[in-house]
Amino acid sequence: MADETRSTVSESSSSGDRPDRSERRPSSRPGGPGGGREGGGGAGRKYFRRKKVCKFCVEKIEAINYKDIRLLAQFVAESGRIVPRRLTGVCTPHQRRLSLAIKQARNIALLPFSGRAA
Amino acid sequence: MNRTYELMFIVRPDMAEEDQDKLISTLETAVASSSGQVKSVERMGKRRLAYAVRKFHDGIYILLTVEGGGGLIHELERRLRVTEPVIKFLTVRIDEEQKRLDKIKAIKDAKRKAAAPAPTAETAGEAPAATA
Numbered sequence: 001m002a003d004e005t006r007s008t009v010s011e012s013s014s015s016g017d018r019p020d021r022s023e024r025r026p027s028s029r030p031g032g033p034g035g036g037r038e039g040g041g042g043a044g045r046k047y048f049r050r051k052k053v054c055k056f057c058v059e060k061i062e063a064i065n066y067k068d069i070r071l072l073a074q075f076v077a078e079s080g081r082i083v084p085r086r087l088t089g090v091c092t093p094h095q096r097r098l099s100l101a102i103k104q105a106r107n108i109a110l111l112p113f114s115g116r117a118a
Numbered sequence: 119m120n121r122t123y124e125l126m127f128i129v130r131p132d133m134a135e136e137d138q139d140k141l142i143s144t145l146e147t148a149v150a151s152s153s154g155q156v157k158s159v160e161r162m163g164k165r166r167l168a169y170a171v172r173k174f175h176d177g178i179y180i181l182l183t184v185e186g187g188g189g190l191i192h193e194l195e196r197r198l199r200v201t202e203p204v205i206k207f208l209t210v211r212i213d214e215e216q217k218r219l220d221k222i223k224a225i226k227d228a229k230r231k232a233a234a235p236a237p238t239a240e241t242a243g244e245a246p247a248a249t250a
Contacts (some may be wrong), residue, residue, distance in 0.1 A: 062219055062222055063215065063219055067126075067209070077172065104210065106168070106207065107206075107208055108126055108128070108206060108207075108208040109167040109168050109169060109171055109177070109206060110165075110168060111168050112168040112169050113168075113169065115169075
């Protein structure tokens with residue numbers, strides 16, 4: 001019924017349309033199904049799970065240096081990848097500076113590009 | 119012309135202490151000849167590398183903070199590239215970041231002084247005048 005209103009291009013892939021649309025929507029929904037964190041006992045799963053706060057804003061850490069790898073390692077996964085901010089709760093400007101610092105640290109062999117940090 | 123840079127480089131772990139000193143003094147003379155200034159030299163010692171660089175798993179880290187123009191860094195990096203014991207280097211420009219941090223600190227201090235009680239009112243009068 002709803003498919004008829006859609007354009008003729010997507011007629012052939014009507015079944016594949018639904019997952020397509022949800023992917024194109026910006027990921028404003030934190031967590032989501034299968035995100036992994038049961039904050040409020042599963043009560044408000046669709047909306048904000050837990051009001052995760054940005055660690056840098058709370059502790060008023062101004063400068064994120066590539067040299068303090070203990071701080072940076074908290075935001076790096078086991079595989080060496082940078083953890084997305086929807087999992088760590090970091091705010092955007094800090095996430096940008098953090099990822100820049102992590103990349104600088106990787107370049108100078110303080111953090112690995114991939115694999116477990118020795 | 120007072121750009122501040124932080125130059126961190128890694129030297130192979132089997133390099134002797136005096137060779138390191140020689141290298142650092144060579145770099146310092148290069149800085150001085152291009153009318154720059156060496157702010158500080160910090161040896162961070164031997165560390166384990168996160169990945170193998172030129173088949174080495176450890177390296178001696180040295181951090182050099184210099185002040186000067188852009189051409190200075192070009193010269194320093196050229197020297198480091200040619201020097202055989204140096205296996206990696208990274209230059210970061212820090213004067214813009216420093217400016218931002220100083221601004222935040224100034225705002226914070228001004229706020230703190232303004233929120234302080236009457237006895238320090240004269241310093242509150244001083245602080246905005248100093249930052250103006």
